[in-house]
Amino acid sequence: MTALxxxxxxxxxxxxxxxxxxxxxALILLLLTYLLSAYDDLQLATGAYYFIVLAGLTVLIGANxxxxxxxxxxxxxxxxxxxxxxxxxxxxxxPALIAAVLCTALVGIAVGxxxxxxxxxxxxxxxxxxxxxLPGLAERFPSTFGGANGLALNPPTPPSxxxxxxxxxxxxxxxxxxxxxxxxxxxHNLLRSGSGRGLRAVRDDEIAASLxxxxxxxxxxxTFVISSACAGLGGGMLAVVLxxxxxxxxxxxxxxxxxTGVVLGGLGSLVGAIWGAALLVLLPGWSNDLAHxxxxxxxxxxxxxxxxxxxxxxxxxxxxxxGIQGGVRALGRWLAPRxxxxxxxxxxxx
Amino acid sequence: MTxxxxxxxxxxxxxxVAGGIGIAACGSSSSSSSSPGVTSTSxxxxxxxxxxxxxxxxxxxxxxxxxxxxxxxxAHGGVNGRKIHLITKDDAYNPTNTVNVVxxxxxxxxxxxxxxGLGTPTHTKVVGYLNASKVPDLFVASGCPCWDxxxxxPYTFGWLTNYTxxxxxxxxxxxQHFAGKKVAVLYQDDDFGRGGLTGIKxxxxxxxxxxTRPYESGTTTLAPQITALKASGATVLVDFTVPIYTAIGQxxxxxxxxxxxxxxxxxxxxxxxxxxLLKTVSKGKASGTGLIEGAITDYYLPSxxxxxxxxxxxxKKVHDQYDSxxxxxxxxxxxxxxxxxxxxxxxxxxxxxxxxxxxNAVEKFGASWKGPGLVPFRYSKTDHxxxxxxxxxxxxxxxxxxxxxxxxxxxxxxxAITPYNGTQPAPPANGVPTK
Numbered sequence: 001m002t003a004l005x006x007x008x009x010x011x012x013x014x015x016x017x018x019x020x021x022x023x024x025x026a027l028i029l030l031l032l033t034y035l036l037s038a039y040d041d042l043q044l045a046t047g048a049y050y051f052i053v054l055a056g057l058t059v060l061i062g063a064n065x066x067x068x069x070x071x072x073x074x075x076x077x078x079x080x081x082x083x084x085x086x087x088x089x090x091x092x093x094x095p096a097l098i099a100a101v102l103c104t105a106l107v108g109i110a111v112g113x114x115x116x117x118x119x120x121x122x123x124x125x126x127x128x129x130x131x132x133x134l135p136g137l138a139e140r141f142p143s144t145f146g147g148a149n150g151l152a153l154n155p156p157t158p159p160s161x162x163x164x165x166x167x168x169x170x171x172x173x174x175x176x177x178x179x180x181x182x183x184x185x186x187x188h189n190l191l192r193s194g195s196g197r198g199l200r201a202v203r204d205d206e207i208a209a210s211l212x213x214x215x216x217x218x219x220x221x222x223t224f225v226i227s228s229a230c231a232g233l234g235g236g237m238l239a240v241v242l243x244x245x246x247x248x249x250x251x252x253x254x255x256x257x258x259x260t261g262v263v264l265g266g267l268g269s270l271v272g273a274i275w276g277a278a279l280l281v282l283l284p285g286w287s288n289d290l291a292h293x294x295x296x297x298x299x300x301x302x303x304x305x306x307x308x309x310x311x312x313x314x315x316x317x318x319x320x321x322x323g324i325q326g327g328v329r330a331l332g333r334w335l336a337p338r339x340x341x342x343x344x345x346x347x348x349x350x
Numbered sequence: 351m352t353x354x355x356x357x358x359x360x361x362x363x364x365x366x367v368a369g370g371i372g373i374a375a376c377g378s379s380s381s382s383s384s385s386p387g388v389t390s391t392s393x394x395x396x397x398x399x400x401x402x403x404x405x406x407x408x409x410x411x412x413x414x415x416x417x418x419x420x421x422x423x424x425a426h427g428g429v430n431g432r433k434i435h436l437i438t439k440d441d442a443y444n445p446t447n448t449v450n451v452v453x454x455x456x457x458x459x460x461x462x463x464x465x466x467g468l469g470t471p472t473h474t475k476v477v478g479y480l481n482a483s484k485v486p487d488l489f490v491a492s493g494c495p496c497w498d499x500x501x502x503x504p505y506t507f508g509w510l511t512n513y514t515x516x517x518x519x520x521x522x523x524x525x526q527h528f529a530g531k532k533v534a535v536l537y538q539d540d541d542f543g544r545g546g547l548t549g550i551k552x553x554x555x556x557x558x559x560x561x562t563r564p565y566e567s568g569t570t571t572l573a574p575q576i577t578a579l580k581a582s583g584a585t586v587l588v589d590f591t592v593p594i595y596t597a598i599g600q601x602x603x604x605x606x607x608x609x610x611x612x613x614x615x616x617x618x619x620x621x622x623x624x625x626x627l628l629k630t631v632s633k634g635k636a637s638g639t640g641l642i643e644g645a646i647t648d649y650y651l652p653s654x655x656x657x658x659x660x661x662x663x664x665x666k667k668v669h670d671q672y673d674s675x676x677x678x679x680x681x682x683x684x685x686x687x688x689x690x691x692x693x694x695x696x697x698x699x700x701x702x703x704x705x706x707x708x709x710n711a712v713e714k715f716g717a718s719w720k721g722p723g724l725v726p727f728r729y730s731k732t733d734h735x736x737x738x739x740x741x742x743x744x745x746x747x748x749x750x751x752x753x754x755x756x757x758x759x760x761x762x763x764x765x766a767i768t769p770y771n772g773t774q775p776a777p778p779a780n781g782v783p784t785k
Contacts, residue, residue, distance in 0.1 A: 039457035139566050142539060148566045149471045149540050150445055155482065168482075169457065244475050248444035298410070298440060302402040 018188040022181045029177045033170045041169040042241070043281050048176035049237035051277035052183050054261050055270055056230025059187055061259075062268020063196065064223040065203030066115060067123055070130030071231045072255035076245070077104045078235025080138065080145060083245035087153035093175070097236045104232020105225050112224025116217040131255040135247040150246025153239065176237045183230055187270060190226070199223055253306055260309045264316050266325025275324040283308065385704045387462030391428075393696065393703070394435040395465040396455030398472065403442035404568050407630075408593045408623035409468060411676045412491065413438040415685030416466060418672035419665075419693075426782050429696040430703070437461060441472055443567065448472040449479075456485055463488055463705065466509075466688050470494040470542040471567065481505045486708050488695065489688050489736070493617070494541040495761050498728075498735035500713070505705075507712055507729065509688055509736040511616070511650050513542055513590070514761040517549015519648060519740050520613055522757075522767050524554050524586060527646075528611065532560040534584035536575055536599055538591060539564035546590035546615055552763045560584050565595060576602040586611045591618040597627035600641040612645035616740065619647040621748050622654070622679035639748045647750060648740035651687050651722050652774075654680055655749030660776040661687075661722040668781070687722040694719050694783045720775045721783070724756045735761070739770060 033041055053071055060066050078100040085091040085099055111130060115123050138145035145151065158171035190196050201209040202219045210216050239245045261280045266272025287308050291301030320327055387394040399413045400406045413436070420434040428434065437459050439451035448469070455461045456479075463486030467473045470492045477496075480487040481503050489509035490497050493516060497508035524533060533554055537543030543564060551559065561582035563575040576599060579587065587603070587610040589596055596618035603609070618624070625639040652659040657666075665686045669678050676682060696703075698719075699711035716729025725739040739758030743750040759767040778784065 037457070039454065042453055042457065142566075147539055148568055150475070152475055152478070154478070242446060242449045243478070244445060244449055246445045246475075249446035298401040302440060302442065 014189055014192045017192075018185050021188060022185045025181055025184065026177075029173075029181075033173045033177070036173075038167050038169040041167065041173040045169070045173040045176040045237075045241045047277045047281040048173070048180040049234045049241060050258075050261065050280045051180050051234075051273055052176075052237060053231045053234035053258055054265065054273035054276045054280075055180075055183050055187050056227040056234075057258055057262045058265070058268055058270065058273045058276075059191065059199070059230075060223055060227035061262060062266075062272075063191060063203060064199045064220065066220060066224065067120070068115075068127040068224075068227065069124050069255050069259060070111070070127030070134075071227075071258050072250045072252070073130045073134035074104050074107060074228050074231035075235030075238060075254070076135050076138075076247075076250040077107050078232030079239035079245040079249065080151065080235075081232070082236040082239040083151035083153050084144075086239075087151050093156055093240065097179070097233060097240075100232045100236035101229045102232075104235070105229040108225040108228025108232075109221065111228070112221040115224050116220045128252075128255075131250075131252050135250045138247045146246070148247060150244055150248070153243050153245075155243050156240055172241050175240060179233055179237050183233065184270060187226075187230075191270070253309075257309055260313045263313060264323050266323030266328075269323075269325045271328075272323055272325035279324075385462070386460040388432070388703055391432060392435060393429075393432045394437065394459070394461050395463050395692070396437045396439065396452075396459055396461035397465050398439050398441040398448050398451050398455075398467045398469075398476075400443035400468060400472075401438070401440035403444065404594060405443040405469065405592050407627050408620060408679070408681050409491075411679070411681040412466065412468065412685035412688075414673055414676060415669070415682040416689035416692075417685075419668055419686040419689035421672045422668045423689075423693055423782050426780055429693055429782075430701045432696070432703075434693070434696070436465065441469075443469055443472060445472050445475045449475050452476040452479065456480070456483060462486070463708065465489060465692055466491045466685070468492065470496075471540045473497075474541065477503055477506050484705060486705050488708070488712065489691055491684075491688065492542065493545070493736070495545050495735070496541055498733060498761070500730070500732040500734045503734070505709055507716075507734045507736070509691065510684075511648075511725075511737040511740050512735050512761050513545030513615070513617075514549040514552075515735075515738070515759055516615060516648060516740055517546040517590075518552050518759055518761075518765075519549075519742070519757050519767055520546075520588065520615070520646070521550040521553025523646060523742055524550070524558075524588070524613060528586050531558065531586050531611075532582065532584040533558050533586045533588060534560060534579040534582055534610070535562040535588045536572070536579060536591060536595075537562065537564055537589075538595065539566050542617065543590040546588075549761075550588060565591075567592070572599045572602050575599075576606060576608070580606055580608040584610060586613060589614040589618055591615070593618050593620060593623045594627055594631075596624050596642070597631050600624075601628060601632055601636065604636075604641055612642060614642065614645045614647045616648050616650070619645065619649075619745065619750070620680035621745055621750065622677055623681060625748065626677075639745060642745050643747075645745045646742070647745065648742050649680075649750055650724055650737045650740050651680075651683055652724065653743065653750045653752070654678060654683055655751075661774075664777045664781045665722075683722070690721050690783065691719065691727075694721065697783055697785045700785075719783075722774075722777075724774060725758050725770050726772065728760075739767075 057071050081100040081103045082096045085096040139147050155168055158166045198214050198219055202216050206216050261276030264279055265276030284305055287305040291304050397413055401410045417436050420436055424433045441447040441451050465488050468491040473490050473492055487506040493510045493513040495512050495514050497506050535547055537547050561579050563579055565572055565575055621639045624642055628636045628641055652662050656662055665683050669682055695712050698715045699708045712729050713731050716727050723737055724741045725737050728735040728738045741756040742753045744753050756770040757767050758770045759765045
C-alpha cells in the first residue's frame, strides 16, 4: 500500500515526473495570479520571463560549464523578433514567440560554434562583445528597428471567453508563466536524461567525456543553442509584457545581472533559477527603498542597484558559493534529522 | 534506509509555500475605490522624469519645481479642499524604465493621473496603456504632435507648443530674415526632432536646406554630424536638440571653427542650463553663454530674466520658499507653469471629482484659461494640443530677449501664422487659480 503510494507520488519516469512538477506549478501559479494584485501579477510576469532566461543560463553555466555574458543581447533578439512580427507584420502571439525562439536559436548556433573553440575568459569576452554590440544594431538601422525610440506593440488582449473585466496584467502573467512552465518541462527532462548526463560529463572532464564517445564540441554548441532559445523566449515575453522592444531594455548591466541572478540562485539548479528571478524582480524595489531610507542623492541611488549586485555577488561567492538553493539544501540537511522526531513513523520505507 | 530530504518533507515545503501565498494574498488585498488616488482631502498624481541620464541636466529641476508650486497651493488650502501630492519616479529617459515606473504608479501607487510625464521617446510608450486604463494623462512635458489626438487618445493632453508649430514659426523667421542663406538642421532622431524638421520644411524653401543630420539620444559625440553640417557650407544652423546636445554641438562647432547663425528650439535653449552644461562638457574651459549668444529662439512662457513680469515674480517667490536649492531658470518656470495649469484644471473640474470629470474640464474650459503662457491653449473636444504658438526671442547676455509679437498657428502645413494680440493678465492675488 505504502509502496504504491510512494510510486504514485514519485513516478519513476522522468517524463511523468516533469509533467507532475509542471502541473503542480501551473496550479500554484494559477491560484497566485488570482490572489495577487494587478501590479504583483505584472511582477510575476516579469519574474517568469527572467526565470525563462535564467533557467537556460543555469543549464549552460552550471550543467555544461560554459559562460555567457551575452544573454541580455540574446533576449534582445527574441524581443525584436516578437516586436517586428506582431507590431509590423501582424502575426499572432504564439507563432511570433515560436519565431523568436527559432531566430535566437539561429544566433545561438553561430555564437555557440565560436564558443566551443574558446575557453574561460575568452568565451566571456566574446559573449560580452555580443552584449555590448548587438543592441547597438537597433540604433544603426533605425528604419527597421526604430532606433533608440524602439518598437512598440499593442498589449495582448485576453480572450473574450474570460470576460471583459479580466485584467490585462493577469493575462500577461498567464502568458509568461505558461512559457516558464514549458521551459521547466523541457529542461527538467533534459537534465535528467542521458543527454543531461552528457552535458555534465563534458563540464567535468572534456577528455574523459570524448573517450566515452561524447562529441564535446557538438554537446557544447547544442547547450548554447538551447540556452539561447530560452533567452529568445524570455526576450519575446519581455516584449509582450512591456509592449516594447527598445535598446534601453538590454543594457550591458542586464547581461551582468542575469549572471548575478544565476549565481546567487544556485548554479545548475532550476529551483535556483526561481530564486534568481525573484531576486532580479525584487532587488530594484529594495534598492530604491534603501536609497530612500538613507535619503541618498538621485545620482547615487540610480547606481545603487548595480553596486548592490556587485557587492552581493562577491559576498555570496566568498561565503555561499552554491547560492540560495545551496543554502536551502544545507538547511534541509540540517533540519532533516531534527524534524524526524515530529514525523509519524509511516513515511520512510521503500 | 533514509530517503532524501525532499521525499520525506515535501509536505512541509508545500505547507510553507501555501502559507507564503496566503500571507502575500493578505498583504496585497486592498479596498477598491471607484476613483483611485482621490479623497475629499487629497489627490495624488504621478510623474516620470529624467532625474538621471542624458536628459537629466536641467530637466531634473522640473518635477521639484512643480512639487514646490503644489506645496505652495497646499499651504494656501489646496484645490477644492484637496491637497495635491506628486509622486516622482526617475526613468533616466529610458523608455523601458518609463513603462515600468508608470505601471508602478498606476497599479501600485494607485495615482489619480499622470502629470507632466517628460519626454517623447519615453512617453509614447505609455500613452496606449494610460488610455486603455482610462488614466488622465495631463500636460505631457514634450511637444510631440502625437499627444494631439482627442479621438484615439481621449485621456492624453499635450501642454507645451507642438514641435511642428514651433518648427513652422522658426522656419518662417528663417525665410523672412535669412532669405537665400544655406540652412543646416541638427535634430534628435525621434518625434521631437523629426516634428521640428517637418515644421522647418513646411516654411523654408527646400533649395535653402543644404544638410540635415540626426543624432541618437545617448550618444557622447556630435563630431560626425557637426563636421558634415559644416562641410555643407551652411551659414544658418537650426538645432532641435535637448540642452546637453546644444552644448556638445556648440562646443564641437567652436573647436571646428564654425560660427553659423544659430536658431535653437525652445527645448534646448535655456541659457542657464546650457551655460552650466557648456562649462561641464568643456571641463571648465568655456564659461557663460558666449557660445549661444545671438541665437534665435522662441518661447511660450515669460523669460526668466524678465523680473518685472508678475508671473516670474510669483514663481520666484514660490521658488525661494520651497525649491531654493535649485537654480531659478527656465526649467523651474516650466515646472511651475505646468503645475499652475493642473491646478486650473482641478479647480474647473469641481468638488466631486472623477477621472472623466478632469478630462472633461480640460476639453471644455482649457482654451479659455489665462495663465503664465504668452499664447492661448488649443484644448477642445478633439484638439488635445497645448500652447498654440510661440514668441520669438534672441539670446542676449545670458537671457532670452523678446523680439516681435507672439505668433499662433496650427500644425497643418497650410495653417497660416498669425500674430496673437491677447494680453497676459496678472496672476491672482494669492497665486492660486480658482474656477
